[in-house]
Amino acid sequence: MRRAILLSSLTLCLTANIFAAKPGKPSITKTIYGEINGQHIYQYTLTNSSGMQVKVINYGATITDILAPDRDNKLGDVVLGFDSLKQYLGRNNALLGAAVGRVANRIAKGRFTLDGKEYLLPSNIHSGPRGFDKQVWAIEEVPGSKEVALKLTYLSKDGENGFPGNLITTITYTLTNNNELKLSYRATTDKATPVVITNHTYFNLSGTTDKVNNTQLTILANKYLEADKDVMPSGKLLDVKGTPYDFTQPKEIGKDIAATGNGYDLSYALNNASGKLALAATAYEPLSGRVLQTYTTEPCLIVYTGNHFNERIIGRGGQHFNKWGALCLETMHFPDSPNQPGFPNVILRPGEIFKSETVYKFSVRK
Incomplete structure (x- = not known):
């Protein structure tokens, strides 16, 4: 424990002394990160004109790092991650x-019926053990003067994880000079299939792995999805008013977290259901001054607080993880939608194009 604390302190000291780079031209760089079954895994670094950085590997279309400035213009890594490909391949x-798909979150009993045919899946969560997060994606660099981007593409073949249709998915990660990280999703299929795609980044705006209890969160949602102990939706929407799940006004995450039992793991039905890009949530970390605004075209926001984390999990720079040490803000359609006719449609058919956009915008309060 003492060694872990010392390593964590050293890492924090190093991080605190990293200042934002001087303004310059946006850039994309690439380094070798490892190898899987003879396939090279690379880490790409997007850097904008003010020095903010986003790092991505082509394994799982994974965002490994987001370096954003605090109120003193010092860069800090505001997402949880690991130091090596071996750790990303590991059980922790x-x-x-x-990236999570082709259907993120839950599907009750690992089965659904589509056009009169029942499909069986290897798991009831995140599309099973070989979902998008376990695949090697093709990457194309997209340079620019106002923004830089990475275009990642993956073909999920007919029958993969039990799903019908050859699904071609493209995810574009764009870093703008306004400190916005845009996630743009596009997919097409040759057979009808459910599609629910999200990104599973764990944010900690303090730049550490400490508990996020003092982070102030606002969610533009008056209702949440009723669910059982396994977080499987019943199909009903409930009011947040008078519950620990009410973030309609800014509230510290830690204020009511004990009343939830194990922590937040909840699906919010966002007030905006137009399909147009709109603000969904705002998180503010008072010690660093960092602000994260989440915009999305999706109707649902999953809020998760790293309830399963513990000190035995060692992340980047030797820092151990902590229960309630992260905040996931996953934008998507409702969980178990293929089995819930009252939920918004998630079936993609031949000739149609699945499109979705989420923007994570970083700023500071002085």
Whole structure:
């Protein structure tokens, strides 16, 4: 324990002394990160004109790092991650920063019926053990003067994880000069299939792995999805008013977290259901001054607080993880939608194009 604390302190000291780079031209760099079954894994670094950075590997279309400035213009890594590909391949990697699909979150009993045919899946969560997060994606660099981007593409073949249709998915990660990280999703299929795609980044705006209890969160949602102990939706929407799940006004995450039992793991039905890009949530970390605004075209926001983390999990720079040490803000359609006719449609058919956009915008309060 003492060694872990010392390592964590050293890492924090090093991080605190990293200042934002001087303004310059946006850039993309690439380094070798490892190898899987003869396939090279690379880490790409997007850097904008003010020095903010986003790092991505082509394994799992994973965001490994987001370096954003605090109120003193010092860069800090505001997402949880690991130091090596070996760790991302290990059992302690709970989808950190990864793309999740072809159907993210839950499907009751690992089965659904589509056009009169029943499909059986290897798991009831995150599409099973070989989902998007375990695949090697093709990457194309997209340079620019106002923004830089990475275009990642993966073909999920007919029958993969039990799903019908050859699904071609493209995810574009764009870093703008306004400190926005844009996630743009596009997919097409040759057979009808459910599609629910998200990203599973674990944010900690303090730049550490400490508990996120003092982070102030606001969610533009008056209702949440009723669910059982396994977080499987019943199909009903409940009011947040008068519950520990009410973030309609800014509230510290830690204020009511004990009343939830194990922590937040909840699906919010966002007030905006137009399909147009709109603000969904705002998180503010008072010690660093960092602000994260989440915009999305999706109707649902999953809020998760790293309830399964513990000190035995060692992350980047030797820092151990902590229960309630992260905040996931996953934008997507409702969980178990293929089995819930009252939920918004998630079936993609031939000739149609699945499109979705989420923006994580970083700023500071002085």
